[in-house]
Amino acid sequence: MTEEPVGLVLLAAGRGTRFGAAPKLLADLDGKPLVRHAAEAALAAAAGPVVAVLGHAQARVRAALAGLDLQLVENPCYADGMATSLQAGLAALPDAAAGAIILLGDMPCVSPGLIRGLADAFRAAAPKPAAIVPVWEGRRGNPVLLNRRILAEDLARLSGDRGAGPILAGRPDVLDWPADGSGALVDVDTPEMLAALGAKP
Structure with a gap:
């Protein structure tokens, strides 16, 4: 029996103005460039095809991802x-x-195991949830798995500088995954946050 297809979207287009x-x-x-950490984790998870979305400084981000199967x-x-x-x-x-x-391209600590776990949880779920969200120490984090069949219309209507959070808020069919x-909670918004990660043993 073949595994149900799951895809990955690496968001690497933003300007990161707080940085x-x-x-x-x-x-x-x-x-390594920050974005390459996330891309390599996505590929190492072997959960499905990986699409990387480029925008700001796209030529340089493209070069930072060179040689990866994206x-x-x-x-x-x-x-x-x-x-x-x-x-x-x-x-x-x-x-x-x-x-x-x-x-998210600014989350270098997400492990291949976390990504694979989300994919496996989706494949095992019956009925399928609208989304699966990783939870650590009582807090929801990223990456999030979205059910494209259930959320298609809502995702098409999204606008502005936000992800799927607003359309998931309050839905009863969102699965929290431990x-x-x-x-899942570590993203890099400022040089100080990056320095703190680099200082860890």
Whole structure:
């Protein structure tokens, strides 16, 4: 029996204005650009095809992802907010992939195991939830798995600089999934946060 298709969308188009003038996703962490950590975790999970959405500094981000088995999609409307990048990435996934794991390019501590766990939870669920959200120490984090069949119309209507959070709020068919570490809560918004990660043993 073949596994139900699941796809991954790596959001790597944003400007990261809180980080400063330099492109956040290209900042170095342990000898690699921040965005490459997330991309390598997505590929190592072997959960399904990975689409990376590019926008701000796209030529440099493309170079940072060179050699990885990704489908690269340019979002010319990235300045209009995260919703446009989410929609561009979802549109590029195979139609057969009912589940789409949305991975943020500024989350370098997300493990392949966490990503794979979300995919496995979706495949095992009956009935299928609208979304699966990792939870660590009582807090919801990322990446989030979205059910494209259930949420298609809502996702198409998203606008502005937001992800799927508003359309998931209050839904009874969102499954909380226990994550096995804090990587689901670690995103890098400022140089200080990046420095703190680099200082960890």
